[in-house]
Amino acid sequence: METSMPDTILRAEHLKKVFTSGKKSFTAVEDVSFTLERGECLGIVGESGSGKSTIARMITRLIETTEGSVSLLGKDITNIKGKELRAVYREMQMVFQMPMESFDPRRTLGDGIGESLRNAGMSRRDTKIKTEELLEMCGLTPEFAARYPHEVSGGQCQRAAIARALAVNPSILICDEATSALDVTVQKQVLELLINLKEKKNLSFLLICHDLALVQAFCDKVLVLCRGKVVEQGTPDDIINHPKEEYTKILVDSVL
Template identity: 50%
Template sequence: MIKNKSTIKTNQELDNEEIALSVKNISKIYKKNNKDYVALEDVSFDVRKGEIFGVVGESGSGKSTLAKQITRLETPNNGQIIVNNRDITNLKGREIRNIYKDIQMVFQDPIGSFDPRLTIGKSIDELLKNNKVPKEMRRKKTIELLELVGLDEQYIDKYPREMSGGQCQRAAIAKALSTEPSILICDEITSALDVSIQGQVISLLKKLREHNKMTYLFVCHDLALVELICDNIIVLNKGNIVESGDAKEIINNPMHPYTKLLVSSIFPISDEKWSIPDIVTDEVENNNCCKFYNRCKLRSDNCKNTKPQLKNVGKNHFVKCHNI
């Protein structure tokens, strides 16, 4: 059981009516070889309606695990997930299926998100049918959804294997929009695409935000892209939020050692002390140790023995580090 319960707000204090998604003290623990593996630890943040909220970190930092808890593909061990003022943490069966009218997820592998036996049109039609859209209206609605994401009517009869990655990702977004969700979770949706296609997908997301007032949770490791599209972000390291707040402020003025390493991998930082260590030494892992201790060049005994807490270091900027 994880006892540390620090609650943060990545935005200024919000009224409940302004919040689309509230994640409160979420923790996820997996069993591996009869040992507990903490994938998420006490993660909290709020996402405003109409906001593009980024979740960044290296592979294995907990980004996709967090997305799975929010969409209830998995059940968290602790905490609450509140969507449009409704607590969905412990919903089961039909109640979980009903939440997908409000929240949808677009995955990294667009082709893999479709049933290969069905055409794109049929895949979308199935969701519309489940959402009680009358049969006589479903084809028209499918065409409208495809056109919304820049695909014309011919794609209704195409199979996923007959489309490019960019076309298939657009179709995946159209499919997700078929339930008219208020929140769209994008899990590394541009990582498998060419740069030019990435730009098209990002432009599409911005257009949908303006026209449909969509709220996005944008899971991504590409900090340049995050700076371009996101309003606020959290930075995850080993399932912990180490920095949070305004996206441009954090990427242009990173303060946590881990965030500095992420930023320096994209935008070189002249300060040598933030370079990534060649060898990780003095492995330490205990409940009170900073999760970044083994890789940090500024570590001290305090970092080894006392778990840091998130603290406010400026307007909408929070950092979890003893040395800040």
């Protein structure tokens, strides 16, 4: 009897990133590999400067990889450009740390959320309806479509950013410190929204984070990064309750 293969959405193999400035070079990420399955959440944790955001930017093709490869739904996307890359962004969307900066201040939130829908050929009327549905799915009333980024709170703006990311119905949401700029109460609300989306839509998540409590509440597995290298990986409970490496122990002690 044949066993079905695991539904791997994303695969990163031996990722390396070297930044060069003049005669100086700095290795930000060294030999990082992982997989992400459908409906799964992978947390990447580490101190500031450990290489977490560099990994997210390589995966989303915002920067080139020095070595290694990235595959999305079984297709190598490491070096793709143009039309092929645009197709990738229909499967993979990013939610950034500073939601206010990710919106055009001269355009309404609704305009920002609806942009990808209009680009896909959706009529103005259907775009308006879909935008309002997305806002409601993310805990905002339809009236928020008419507001500008500076007219809403940080938490509301992050919800709108999540709504915009969901507009293309992606397979993966990459959240790069998506709650770290929010206060604790709003963090909890946004986390509850993400958990709800994960369960309802079977979305996969890559959570770039330094908050181990957040990782424990949301993630299925965790990579611990130190100076660009994976020093430990496992379930959140394993990592937090039984850390093997000294670096991980220090990271756990600093937040618990």
